[in-house]
Amino acid sequence: MHTVSVVIPVYRGYDTLAGLVAEMEPLFDGAETAEGHRFEIHEVLLVHDCGPDRSPEVMRRLAEKYDRVRPVWLSRNFGQHAATLAGMASSGGDWIVTLDEDGQHDPAAIPRFLDVAMREQAALVYARPTNAAPHGALRNAASRSAKWVFEHLLRGGDLSRFQSYRLVLGEVGRSVAAYAGAGVFLDVAIGWVNDRTAVCDVELRAEGGRPSGYSTRSLLSHFWRMVLSSGTRGLRLVSMTGAMFAVLGVLLSAYVVVGRLTGGTQQPGWTSVMVVVLMASGLVLFSLGVVAEYVGVAVNMAMGRPPFLITADLAAGPLGRPPASRRS
CATH class of the missing domain: 1.10.287 (Helix Hairpins)
Incomplete structure (x- = not known):
């Protein structure tokens, strides 16, 4: 039985998290892939990246409803890649699946990811979208251009496969989370220690109507971090x-x-x-x-700047205690 840890960075997931976790529920008690590999979703790690909405409320409700759901609380907003690393560091499954909170990644593809990994003996499997990402033509074109620059001018190799929907061997993901420094691009860091990579065809879904957490400035910062992480x-x-x-x-x-x-x-x-x-x-x-x-x-x-810092749920600690007059 393969155990799978699902890591979901949460920034604006108030409207989408409940439905996404409900889709995974049938896989909590075990299932079998098309090629006969038994697996179960061992845990779902919801990593709170301190977004502006009421995602913590949903995370707490889901943790009470499902024993497989475990919130991971960050001390402040560190960004998607740092939140993903924090989830990887907190995982315990044979495999780690990372996907977005907005619902565009279909959890039903997880068995196919596992089949590809076992068939090709790959420690890392990326989703290969069969349709255009639901971000608009301008952003999709900018993304393709950035990957082309990175692929042909900075490092070489097929970097167009970089996707936030991925399956990675648990020991690889946890090791990367242990050594990756602040500002390191996650996929570049994985590439430092792994060259067994495959792809799995996946159809992207709509984003559930939620606004994107990425502004033009953050996307440029994302690209620049990828450039700096690529080496000299x-x-x-x-x-x-x-x-x-x-x-x-x-x-x-x-x-x-x-x-x-x-x-x-x-x-x-x-x-x-x-x-x-x-x-x-x-x-x-x-x-x-x-x-x-x-x-x-x-x-x-x-200087030892950490890429992330995991804390307890603020609502369950000293900051969440009400005044004595309200306790009664």
Whole structure:
């Protein structure tokens, strides 16, 4: 019997969590995949990422209703990847399934994930959507472009498979949660220790009418964290760009010298000088900014900044105690 821990980061799940957990209930007491593998959902870990709605109320009700549901409380909002890592660290199943709270990931696909993992002996299985994600054309195009940049310019390999709906071997997921530092992109961290990856075709559903927890700023931050986590390829690109500008400067100087020696007309002008100065200074400042970001990541890790902090339910602790006049 394979045991599966389901990890769900919760930010705005007030309207969708109950229905999502109800869909998993038939798998709590065991089931069999199409290829004959017995499994059960051993636990459902709802990781509260301190969102703006009343998700804690639903989480407490679900924990009372289902003995397989276990809330995990974070001290503040750390983001989806950190919340997922916290859930992985708290899990105990043979396998870990991570999925979103909004209902677009169908839990009925979990048996197919397990079949793919066993058939291909893969420690990590990503969902491969058979339809466009329900985010709108602009966001989907931006996501594809970001993955193309990451795949072709920063690391190489097929990174288009990165999805938040995934099945990962339990010991791999828990190990990654133990060593991943603050700001590390989850899928990149898993890739550091695992090269046995497969995909499973899954149809994405609508998001249940809830607003997205990602703003344009947070999506850009998400992409930038992926770039910084990929290694030093970004620094190499900065060095290559600097070298290209240096070569361009030498060629431009040679052109000016040859023009002077051959008596060609050279019209000095402040416009061209200012263009070159602005381009060069802009490149220098951009390069310094990239280097500073890498230094910042290293400093956070050296200072021991945690990627997440698990606490008790605030409502069950000192902060949730009512005044004595209200207890009676």
